Amino acid sequence: MVFLLGGCTSLYQKGQNQFLSGEYQLAINTFAKVLAEDPENKEANFYVAESYRLSNRIEQSAPYYQKTLGEDENYEQYFRLGQSLKSQGKFEEAEEAFKKAKELTLDDTFQAELDREITNLKKVEEIKEYWPYIQIENYKLLNTPGLDYGPILSEDFLYFTSSRQASGLYPSTGQGYTKLFRTRADGIKVDVQNVQELPEFRNEEGLNQADIAISPDGNTIIYARGNSTSGKDLPDVALFASYFRGAAYTQPIWMPVNEDEFYWNSNPAFSPDGNELYFSSNRPGGYGGNDLYKATKLANGDFGNPVNMGPQINTPGNEMYPRPAPDGKFFFSSDGHPGLGKLDLFVAEKTDAGWVVKNLGPNVNSVGDDFALSFTKYPLEGFLSSNREGGQGGDDIYYFEDKTPKAKIINVFLTVTTKEKKEDGSEPILPQTRVALYDSLNKMTGGDFSNQNGTIRFTLTPNQKFALIASKNGYFSKSITYNTTGKTPKPEDLIQDVTNVTLDTTIVLEPLILERSIVLDNIYYDLNMADIRPDAALELDKLVKILKDNPSIRIELSSHTDARASDAYNDALSQRRAESAVAYLVSKGIVATRLIAKGYGKRQLIIQNAQTEEEHQVNRRTEFKVIEITN
Structure with a gap:
């Protein structure tokens, strides 16, 4: 206009x-x-x-x-x-x-x-917070009333741009001309007392030097140079490279990626492996003001053929200060994507559909310019630059840390006691029993032998389901499930950083004796029928579990009748019932060769001359016995 x-x-x-x-x-x-x-x-x-x-x-x-x-x-x-x-x-x-x-x-x-x-x-x-627990602080002791920005860490030194010690004012902004500085740093802990101009490198007077990038090997620096007061100098900002040779940096060289002296090129950044150079440029053919470009290292060490990073990252606005991360994420500043004011910090994440760009959120960005993000410990701490309200000068350096609250820990200690079942019904301690622990994915996560007191201790996690399998020679192996859900305090109720919860359970093993009959209780059949009733199926499921816990045993499953009816009738009925029970076990995944069905009719009565219905019921029973233990 x-x-x-x-x-x-x-x-x-x-x-x-x-x-x-x-x-x-x-x-x-x-x-x-x-x-x-x-x-x-x-x-x-x-x-x-x-x-x-x-x-x-x-x-x-x-x-x-x-x-x-x-x-x-x-x-x-x-x-x-x-x-x-x-x-x-x-x-x-x-x-x-x-x-x-x-x-x-x-x-x-x-x-x-x-x-x-x-x-x-x-x-x-x-816009949501990308890192909810990031806290940002102005590095007041490092900043000046002028410009301080663009910090990056390399080999225990912090390098940055500053207008301190300026010999003149840049007439466009009224701020001092900027130079490149460095000082020692351990992460975000900076030696603010010994800041000096970049040694072995000559900062020029009467122009701006800014936005330094250092190769991963520390031997190459690339920076932006421009805004000279001399009419004989370059007309715009351009990228220059200098190489460390011996004891000093070489004379800076105008880089081919600039392509034209009338293009604005700035904000260089190396990829983590040093094979790519990213920068911002206003050259023709872009999508708006300043776009981000990527150039790949050539065989001769130069960077050539800059490629625009495309419309998912670049907008009709300005995209600046690229920062590729080691995990493939790409950080940058933009005023063209939805933001809180001027330049905001964004992250682009690679997907099958291309880049997805996200604003880093109001706990990182401000109404002002927020830019030049760099990491000292990715992604937990680092630096950024901003001219937000409340700073020391124009652009200031800020440091950030991830202050995610330390998770409160719940330790669940489960004490398992191993016992054995005696014929008299007592359950004494059974020491030296192996107990194995399996998680919900059936992965073994622990195991050992119980001590002389019959106990073994496991560490579990809250709100999870586990399985415990106890085994000992001469005993049936036995598995039980154990669930910690609901047995620990709620996270919001925790006060201490570490809370210990002690639980206990008992596993009782029964002796495994060849040819010893074991009665299966509550196996009932309808009169003159051999079909497995639902109540009988529940009891047979317990035998299924025993067989699965003890895959090396073969059993005989037998059925017995009371003394009423003829021998022939009772023999046939008991055989059908035994075979029906075996068929049920096979249907539950037990291999048929491990099972033998035997009907004994009324030939093995427990109570001779039974008179009452209760006595007849004792005789009318289903049993199993181990007939072989295979290796």
Whole structure:
């Protein structure tokens, strides 16, 4: 947008010349004098607003853009006003400005850009914390009233950009020219007393040196260099490389990835293996302002053929400060994705459908510029840069730590006592019994022999199901399930960091004696029938478990009748019942060769001359006995 300055004075002309030369802070100072005499001057307000925008201070331009509104309102005025309001976190007012801008243009490109801005504003409330327990602190002892940003850690040194010790002011921003510095650091613990200009490297005067990247082997530095006061220097910001040879760095070299001296190239970052270089550029062919690019190392060591990272990462806005992570995630800053103000920090995660971009959330980002994320212990701690409110100067360095609350621990100790069943019904201790522990996935997680007191101790986890199998020569092996669900305090009720819960259970083993008959209780059949009734099936399931716990035994399963009816009838009925029981066991997965069905009729009465129904029931029984133990 161009305003004709009627009655142009030398003061107007001076301000215009400063603006056109990119000396935005000087232009602001000059036009401020005009506005002191004529606060409503639309032309002077426009140049101040644009100077703030072009020097990355658009949040300060809103009142000046508002003064330019009037009869000749146009799309750009409201669009820039909306951007300024958004950068202040005034999202509702920004949306109104964008909607007004839509009414003032028919251009499809402008309409699409405004739709994107409005859509992004509506998504602000959906932004969630990516790292819920990250805490960020201003590194006050490291920062200065000027600019301090872009920290990265390499070989126990922290490297960063700063305007401290500046020999002159950059006329675009009014801040000092920046240089490259370093100091010793142990993670986020920085030696703030011994910050020095990058040794073995000559910081140049009268221009900005910034955004240092260091190769994983520490032998190559790449940084952004530009904004020179000399008319003979390069016209824009470019990437330069310097190599450590012997005791010093080589003379910096203009890198081929710049491609053109009139392109803006900055924010370099190496991939974790050093074979790729990422950077931001405004070169033609991108998706908007500054886009992110990736260049691969060539055989000669140079980086060539930069590739745009595509529309899932790049937007019509600005994408800057790339930071590839060792697990494949890609961190960067953007004002084009839905955010909280100006530049926000984002992470892109690779999926089958490409990149999925997520805002790192309101506990990391602010209304201001948030950028230059780097890690000292991925992803638990590191640094970032921000010009958020409450800082020491312009851009400040912040450190962050993951403060996830330490999980309270519940130790579940289960004491298992092993005993044996005697014929008289007593259950004395059975020492030296092997007990094995299996988790819910049937994976063995522990096992040992019970001690002389018949006890063994296991450590379990809360709210899980386990199986215990006890075995000893001469005894039936036995398995039981044990569930810790509901047997420990709720996590929200825990007070101490460590809570011990002691539980106990008992496993009783029965002697395994060849040819010794064992009665299966409650195996009933309907009169003159051999079908397995549901109540009998429940009892036979116990035998199934014994057979599965003891896979090396073969058994005879026998059926007996009372003395009533003929021998032939009782023999046939008992045989059918025994075979029916064996068939049931086979249906439950027991191999048929392990089973023999035998009907004894009334030939093995327990009570001779039974008179009562109860006595007949004792004789009418089902038994099993172990007839063989295989290896």
